[in-house]
Amino acid sequence: MKFAVIVFPGSNCDVDMYHAIADELGEEVEYVWHDEDDLDRFDAILLPGGFSYGDYLRSGAIARFSKVMAAVKKAAEAGKPVLGVCNGFQILLEAGLLPGAMRRNQGLKFICRPVQLAVENNETMFTSAYEKGEVITIPIAHGEGNYYCDEQTLERLVENKQIVFRYHGENPNGSLMDIAGIVNERGNVLGMMPHPERAVDALLGSADGLKLFRSIVNYWRETHVVTA
Numbered sequence: 001m002k003f004a005v006i007v008f009p010g011s012n013c014d015v016d017m018y019h020a021i022a023d024e025l026g027e028e029v030e031y032v033w034h035d036e037d038d039l040d041r042f043d044a045i046l047l048p049g050g051f052s053y054g055d056y057l058r059s060g061a062i063a064r065f066s067k068v069m070a071a072v073k074k075a076a077e078a079g080k081p082v083l084g085v086c087n088g089f090q091i092l093l094e095a096g097l098l099p100g101a102m103r104r105n106q107g108l109k110f111i112c113r114p115v116q117l118a119v120e121n122n123e124t125m126f127t128s129a130y131e132k133g134e135v136i137t138i139p140i141a142h143g144e145g146n147y148y149c150d151e152q153t154l155e156r157l158v159e160n161k162q163i164v165f166r167y168h169g170e171n172p173n174g175s176l177m178d179i180a181g182i183v184n185e186r187g188n189v190l191g192m193m194p195h196p197e198r199a200v201d202a203l204l205g206s207a208d209g210l211k212l213f214r215s216i217v218n219y220w221r222e223t224h225v226v227t228a
């Protein structure tokens with residue numbers, strides 16, 4: 001299975017993402033610069049965190065016009081797994097690949113620390129290796145993670161089980177319904193504020209993020225590898 005890590009000017013979690021896939025997961029991975037327009041050779045697309053274009057206007061608001069985003073849309077339409085973490089999530093929202101928007105954190109401060117998440121939906125291609133309701137520890141690092149959407153959208157998210165991760169115990173940024181991560185209706189595009197790529201080894205304080213990447217590989221094998 002081959003992963004793409006999309007790199008924008010200002011990305012800063014691309015190396016961690018690459019490390020998680022290459023060294024911890026043991027799968028093929030390649031960096032892809034934002035001005036590429038063909039992602040057909042990849043099976044899954046990863047949009048890492050950072051400060052693309054310096055977070056000017058709003059986080060992700062400029063990156064979504066990058067050439068590569070048309071190819072990300074195409075991959076999403078083809079049903080390939082697309083994961084956006086933190087700034088990657090913000091870009092997916094700005095690009096309209098996920099519903100809703102991000103506001104500044106309620107306390108108006110950048111927050112960088114581990115938080116607890118509850119796995120709300122473990123029936124996605126990103127979460128099948130978790131138990132339903134499992135509480136996991138994953139670090140956050142953002143200034144704009146206060147997820148917001150209108151009432152109708154929220155109802156739809158709940159009805160379709162699109163809320164995948166919720167903050168557990170304490171909500172660090174004021175997001176609606178403690179939302180930490182959502183998928184699109186089809187279930188193949190996941191955006192999340194916490195950083196699973198920073199939680200792939202007990203040495204880093206948690207390895208809980210690894211199951212997310214394993215779920216993607218399991219999904220891909222189930223759908224692509226033919227066994228006798």
Ligand SMILES: NC(=O)CC[C@H](N)C(=O)O
Binds near residue numbers: 049055086088143144
């Ligand atoms: N780690 C990140 O991706 C940061 C995202 C974005 N720049 C923010 O502060 O909200």
